[in-house]
Amino acid sequence: MDLLSTDADAGDDALRLISLLALATLAFADGGKVQFQRKAGAFNITLFSTPTPVRAGRADFSVMVQKSGTETPVLDADVRLHLIKREANSIAEVSAPARHEQATNKLLYAAPVDLNTTGKWRVEISVQNASESALVTGEIEVLPPEPPLLAHWPYFAVLPVLAILFAVNQVLKRRRAVNRR
Amino acid sequence: MESAASAALQSWGLSGQVIALLLLSALIYWRGWLRGERNGARLMAFLSSLMVLFLATESPLDAFDSLFLSAHMTQHLLLLMVAPPLLLFSHPLLPMLRGLPRAFVKEGLGPFLSWKSLQQFFAWLTAPVPAWVLFALSTVLWHLPKFYELALSSPAWHGVQHASFFWSGVLFWWPVIQPGPGKRRWPKWVAIPYLLFADIFNTALSAVFVFSGNLLYPSYAAVRASHLSALEDQSLAGLIMWVPGSIVYLVPAFVLVVGLFTTPQMRQTAPPKRVRSSKPKNSLWRSAPLFRRLAQSAMLLVAVVVVWDGFGGQQVAALNLAGVLPWIHWRALSMLALLVVGNLFCLSCPFMFVRDAGRRFFAPKLRWPSALRNKWLAAGLIVLYLWAYEAFSLWDSPWMTAWIISGYFVAALLVDSVFRGASFCKYVCPIGQYHFVASLVSPREIAVKDRAMCRSCRTYDCIRGNETARGCELYLFQPKKAGNLDCTFCLDCVKACPHNNVGLLTVTPAKTLLSDTYRSGIGRLSKRGDMVALVLLLVFGAFVNAAGMVDPVMMWEHGWRVGAFVLAGAVVLPLATVWLCAAIGGSVERARRLAFALVPLGVGMWAAHLLFHALGAILWLQILLLDAGLLLTLYTAWRLSQGARLKVFVPWASVACLLFAAGVWIFFQPMQMRGMMR
Numbered sequence: 001m002d003l004l005s006t007d008a009d010a011g012d013d014a015l016r017l018i019s020l021l022a023l024a025t026l027a028f029a030d031g032g033k034v035q036f037q038r039k040a041g042a043f044n045i046t047l048f049s050t051p052t053p054v055r056a057g058r059a060d061f062s063v064m065v066q067k068s069g070t071e072t073p074v075l076d077a078d079v080r081l082h083l084i085k086r087e088a089n090s091i092a093e094v095s096a097p098a099r100h101e102q103a104t105n106k107l108l109y110a111a112p113v114d115l116n117t118t119g120k121w122r123v124e125i126s127v128q129n130a131s132e133s134a135l136v137t138g139e140i141e142v143l144p145p146e147p148p149l150l151a152h153w154p155y156f157a158v159l160p161v162l163a164i165l166f167a168v169n170q171v172l173k174r175r176r177a178v179n180r181r
Numbered sequence: 182m183e184s185a186a187s188a189a190l191q192s193w194g195l196s197g198q199v200i201a202l203l204l205l206s207a208l209i210y211w212r213g214w215l216r217g218e219r220n221g222a223r224l225m226a227f228l229s230s231l232m233v234l235f236l237a238t239e240s241p242l243d244a245f246d247s248l249f250l251s252a253h254m255t256q257h258l259l260l261l262m263v264a265p266p267l268l269l270f271s272h273p274l275l276p277m278l279r280g281l282p283r284a285f286v287k288e289g290l291g292p293f294l295s296w297k298s299l300q301q302f303f304a305w306l307t308a309p310v311p312a313w314v315l316f317a318l319s320t321v322l323w324h325l326p327k328f329y330e331l332a333l334s335s336p337a338w339h340g341v342q343h344a345s346f347f348w349s350g351v352l353f354w355w356p357v358i359q360p361g362p363g364k365r366r367w368p369k370w371v372a373i374p375y376l377l378f379a380d381i382f383n384t385a386l387s388a389v390f391v392f393s394g395n396l397l398y399p400s401y402a403a404v405r406a407s408h409l410s411a412l413e414d415q416s417l418a419g420l421i422m423w424v425p426g427s428i429v430y431l432v433p434a435f436v437l438v439v440g441l442f443t444t445p446q447m448r449q450t451a452p453p454k455r456v457r458s459s460k461p462k463n464s465l466w467r468s469a470p471l472f473r474r475l476a477q478s479a480m481l482l483v484a485v486v487v488v489w490d491g492f493g494g495q496q497v498a499a500l501n502l503a504g505v506l507p508w509i510h511w512r513a514l515s516m517l518a519l520l521v522v523g524n525l526f527c528l529s530c531p532f533m534f535v536r537d538a539g540r541r542f543f544a545p546k547l548r549w550p551s552a553l554r555n556k557w558l559a560a561g562l563i564v565l566y567l568w569a570y571e572a573f574s575l576w577d578s579p580w581m582t583a584w585i586i587s588g589y590f591v592a593a594l595l596v597d598s599v600f601r602g603a604s605f606c607k608y609v610c611p612i613g614q615y616h617f618v619a620s621l622v623s624p625r626e627i628a629v630k631d632r633a634m635c636r637s638c639r640t641y642d643c644i645r646g647n648e649t650a651r652g653c654e655l656y657l658f659q660p661k662k663a664g665n666l667d668c669t670f671c672l673d674c675v676k677a678c679p680h681n682n683v684g685l686l687t688v689t690p691a692k693t694l695l696s697d698t699y700r701s702g703i704g705r706l707s708k709r710g711d712m713v714a715l716v717l718l719l720v721f722g723a724f725v726n727a728a729g730m731v732d733p734v735m736m737w738e739h740g741w742r743v744g745a746f747v748l749a750g751a752v753v754l755p756l757a758t759v760w761l762c763a764a765i766g767g768s769v770e771r772a773r774r775l776a777f778a779l780v781p782l783g784v785g786m787w788a789a790h791l792l793f794h795a796l797g798a799i800l801w802l803q804i805l806l807l808d809a810g811l812l813l814t815l816y817t818a819w820r821l822s823q824g825a826r827l828k829v830f831v832p833w834a835s836v837a838c839l840l841f842a843a844g845v846w847i848f849f850q851p852m853q854m855r856g857m858m859r
Contacts, residue, residue, distance in 0.1 A: 032247075033334065034403045046404050052334060064404060071405050073185045105244040106188035107406060148800075148849045155804040162812055172292035 032062065035123070040134035043077075043127055044068045047138060048108070056118050056145045062108040063098050065127050074129060075100070079109040082124040085117055085142075092117050118144045192244035197799075199238050203231045210273065213280030220272075227271030233264040238343065247333060248406050250398060254390075254418035257346055261320070262429040265350035269358040284689045307355040309367065309375050316353035317382055319345050324386065326397050333400045353379070357433060370441060373434050380430040383422065390419025470650065470676050476529035484531045484586055491583025503579035507586070513795030515616070516788050523623040523685070524616045527606070527669035532593035536605070543598040549608055555711040560718050562611040567722050568747045571729045571738060603654035606669055607702075613669065618719050619784045620665035621777075622691045622813065627668055627675065627683065628659070634682045635660035643674040643683055644701075650676035653702075659683050661701035664693030666712075694777050694817050707774045717755035717776055720783030724843055725750035727790040731850035758836050766829040771822075775833045778817035782837055785810020786844050793852065803848045811841045 032050030039045075048062040061081055065074040079098040084091060096111040103110035115121065120139050127134045149156065210227050214220075236242065237259040246253035278286050293299060305311055322328055323342050332342040357372040359365045389397075393415070396402055402411040409417065483506065491503030498504025518525035527533075575581055596605040606613045629635055643659040646652030653659075653674050655667045662668070675683045697707050706712060725747055728734045738746055763772035788810075789803035796802075814837045822829035 037404065050336075052336075064406065066406070071407065073188070073406060075184055075188055100188065104192055104194045105241075105248075106192045107185060149845075152800060152804055155801055155808065158805075158808050159811065163815075166816070169289065169292050172296055176292065176295070 032060065035140050036138035038136035038138065039068055040127075040136045042068055042132045043074065043134045044071065045125055045127060045134065045136045047123060047125060047140075049140065053143050054115070054140055055143045056115050058112055058114055059142075060110060060112050061096075061098065061123075062103055062105070062110040063125055063127075064108050073107045074127075075107070077109070077127050077129040080126045081111050081113065082126070083113060083115065083121050084124070085119060085121045087117075087119075115142050118142050189241055189245065192241040194239045194243055196239060197802075199235070203235055206277075207231055209280035210271070210276050211280065213276030213278065216279045217276060223271045223276075226267050227273060227276075230264050230267035230271065233259050233267060234347070237264065245406075247400070248404060249409075250390075250401050250411075250414050250418040251421055254421050256343075258421065258425060258429075260343055260346040261316075261350040261353075262426060264347060266354045266358060266433075268351065269354050269360045272360045272362075274360065275362055282689050284692065304366075306352060309356040309371055312352040312356055313375060313379065316349045316379070319349035320382075320386065324397075329398050330400060333398070369437055373437050376430045376434040376437075380427050380434075383426045383430065387419045387423035387426065390422060391416050392419075470672055473528055473672060474534075476525075477531055477534035480529045481531035481534050484590075488583045488586050491579040491586070494579060496579055498577045498579060501579035503582040503586075504576065507582055508576040509794045513791045516619070516791045519616065519619045519623050519784070520788060521624065523625040523627075524620040524665060524668065524670045526616050527613055528671065530606075530613075530669070532589055532610075533603075533606070533669075533671075535590050536593045536597045539594045539598050545597060545599055545601045547600050549600045549602070549604040553608055555709075556608070556614060556715040557711050558608055559611055559614045560711065560715045562609070563614065563715070563718055563722065564747065564751060566611055567725060567751055568744055570726065571747060572743045602656065603669065607655050607667060614715055615719060617666050617668070618716055618780060619787065620668070621693060622781050622784050623665055624687060624690050625685050626665055626688045626693075627670060627672070628662065628686045628688070630682050630684055630686065632660060634680050638680065640679065642677040642679055646673070646677055647679070650674075652677055656702040658701040661699065663696065663698055663700045666700065667702055691781050691813050691817060694780060695820050697774055706777055707770045710773065713759070713773045713776045714755075716780060716783075717759065718751055720779045720786075720840075721755045722751045723783045723786035723790065724840060724847065727786060727844070727847050730852050731847055733850060762829075762832040762836065765832045766822075766825065768829075771825075771829055774821055775818055775829060778814050778821055778833060779837060779840070781813035781817065782807075782810040782840055782844075785813075786840075789844065789848065793848075798852065800848060804845065807841055807844045807848075811837055 032048045033052040035047040035049050035054075037044070037046040044066040046064040046066075048064070050060045050062075063079050063081070065077050065079065066072060067074060081094075081096050081098055083094045085093075094113050094115065096113050098109035098111040100106050100109060102112065119142060121142055122137060123140055124135060124137050127136075145151075207228060211224070214224050214227075237256050242252050242256045242259075246256055278290070281290075306315075323332065323345065328342075332339045356367060356375060359367070394412075396411050397415060401414060405411065407414075487503045487506050490501055494501045494503070498508075515526040569575060573581060575585070592609065593605045596609055597603070638660075640647070641658070642650075642652065644652045644656065650673050654671070655669065657667060657674075659674055659678070670685075672685075675685070697705050699705055703709065703712070728750070729738065729746075734746070759772050759776060762775065763769045766772055766775075785806045785808075789806040792799075792806070793803060815834055818830055818833045818837065819826070822833070
């Protein structure tokens with residue numbers, strides 16, 4: 001094993017790796033939990049959400065539009081999400097077009113939405129294609145956001161795990177040194 | 182329906198973590214493969230295994246696994262029955278160990294690999310009975326409705342499910358393939374009943390899916406995206422498990438039976454040809470000065486365009502090249518270069534191109550004043566930069582950026598027209614100092630390949646130069662050089678060495694921080710107060726610079742407070758740290774050495790900050806960069822504090838942990854995407 005070598009061009013490979021990583025950060029919605037399913041006109045409309053449960057902050061909503069009866073996915077519709085939360089003195093509203101490009105599963109229409117308050121939100125989904133249109137409504141519960149430390153715990157857990165492994169490594173080395181003597 | 186099918190086939194995921202892991206594994210195996218017996222079939226098996234893992238986790242199978250049990254089942258079969266045997270066919274242990282840095286294998290993994298209890302546990306785990314039972318348990322448990330539904334509802338548990346399928350698959354196939362190194366522990370015939378029992382078990386489980394009249398997993402009834410009912414989909418999943426699953430168990434069993442009846446003469450094959458890895462060739466790097474000139478020319482062109490747009494273009498940072506290129510892209514790219522190669526910025530420095538052109542007309546005669554042969558001037562300029570960056574919002578002013586770049590050209594030209602060597606790079610340039618310090622954790626270094634050859638050298642062309650190339654302008658004598666400090670990667674020494682004995686070599690990142698040997702052109706690090714100040718300034722400066730773009734600091738920072746903040750964060754705090762640690766540890770010299778241990782953490786912070794501007798907020802990547810910096814810092818401090826761990830290590834480890842916590846706090850704040858239209 002020759003550590004000092006120039007033949008393996010690790011630099012180039014790592015650069016390629018990082019470019020791919022950068023590309024991969026374009027996070028796509030990927031279905032998630034079924035929030036509700038409604039029939040309206042010619043359509044059967046299902047709303048999925050991630051994360052589970054939905055928390056205040058960025059959430060991904062995906063909509064599946066199917067023809068009622070045949071369950072054939074409708075792929076040429078114009079889908080919009082409208083989320084409303086009414087409080088005593090104020091109304092919070094978010095609108096977003098849902099698109100295939102934003103979904104991993106290309107049968108779905110996805111939209112990333114920022115929800116800034118917790119509680120019950122009313123969701124309106126409007127679907128329109130060349131011949132038909134439909135509007136369905138439902139409700140979702142939005143919980144308070146997870147504390148960031150908790151949301152990213154695996155990346156912090158790396159530290160104590162490696163520290164413990166290092167401690168074991170040191171103990172084993174010491175034991176080996178004693179045995180050699 | 183055709184469009185739905187085509188949409189389904191386009192449903193590929195791109196998970197950064199998965200792609201990074203697969204590429205990293207491929208890179209390590211490939212490096213190890215190059216250094217051992219280059220068995221093509223094993224390399225293909227390993228790459229195929231990674232490809233199957235990619236298909237299982239990123240292909241449309243993954244996108245549809247929550248809609249169709251049949252898609253999910255296919256995914257599980259790939260993870261359990263296809264990827265593991267391919268992985269084991271590649272005999273991955275030795276190539277993976279050879280592909281990792283030698284020091285890490287010897288010092289980090291070595292004690293574990295030679296730990297008797299661990300060896301015995303692994304031998305037990307990969308024996309036929311435990312491996313079979315664990316595989317069966319994992320398969321049955323995850324197919325119980327309660328656990329399956331849990332995996333469907335939680336991405337984290339879904340990940341655990343997939344990981345346990347893959348690793349129990351690896352354990353299951355181990356006694357069948359018995360990958361090296363080492364002799365076979367069981368005769369081959371053992372695998373025949375082993376596989377047959379597995380097939381019987383698989384058939385029984387499949388039958389439950391095919392013939393059960395009840396829907397086992399209600400989640401699949403919630404949405405139907407095809408003509409298949411959920412129950413029909415369940416039967417299809419059972420058939421997939423049954424037929425291809427049986428083939429995967431029965432074909433190897435059949436091959437083994439045939440093998441038992443084949444005579445040894447018939448099995449004899451030529452022994453694998455051992456190909457010795459060729460010695461590193463240096464011819465490419467000897468022509469590197471030409472590459473350097475090309476890179477410098479390109480950077481000069483970019484600098485001219487940036488200055489032109491900065492002076493004459495629209496004075497909106499996000500719409501001006503002087504706002505976008507230097508502050509966002511160049512800073513991030515040069516940091517990436519530092520992390521994966523080395524000091525590529527200094528290699529392609531456009532200021533040196535102009536300086537070299539100027540030297541054709543003004544041959545410098547004087548030596549740099551001895552009172553200034555240290556890093557204090559450069560450190561002062563870095564403090565000035567950190568303050569001006571906040572006080573004048575440099576990133577937001579294309580006009581001022583253009584002035585700074587122009588000033589840089591003039592300063593480099595003036596200094597190096599009067600003083601010999603690369604005085605500007607070594608004693609003045611703040612950008613250069615930043616790159617010198619950060620390149621201490623780079624994986625590449627310009628270094629001597631064979632020290633014995635240097636001992637017989639009497640011409641010292643690497644520092645004196647010759648008719649083909651000039652010697653090192655920063656007075657670094659290769660045989661006595663250690664680490665990347667003060668090295669501009671100019672490659673003059675590579676070209677000048679008549680023995681072809683200097684090259685760009687792979688080294689263990691930050692290893693150079695562990696020794697305090699005499700370094701050519703620098704001396705001992707523990708004797709260089711100016712170097713300690715520079716290092717601490719750049720480490721603490723990383724946190725000050727990043728803190729300047731988060732709301733709580735921005736709201737507070739006005740007028741005189743900007744200077745106070747920079748002075749307190751980048752100057753007073755490091756001074757107080759060294760003083761306190763020296764007081765507790767009882768040695769100023771030791772505190773100076775330990776200060777260098779903070780370099781990896783500082784580089785991690787710069788990287789996390791600068792990549793944020795280039796790639797956007799990827800919090801997990803930022804935390805991982807800080808993690809890596811902290812771990813390397815703690816390890817370095819631990820090694821440097823041998824003999825007085827409690828008094829010396831604990832204070833520095835506490836400082837590192839506090840800085841890490843500050844970094845995490847900064848990245849958890851809403852951040853200003855400076856100079857970008859977002």
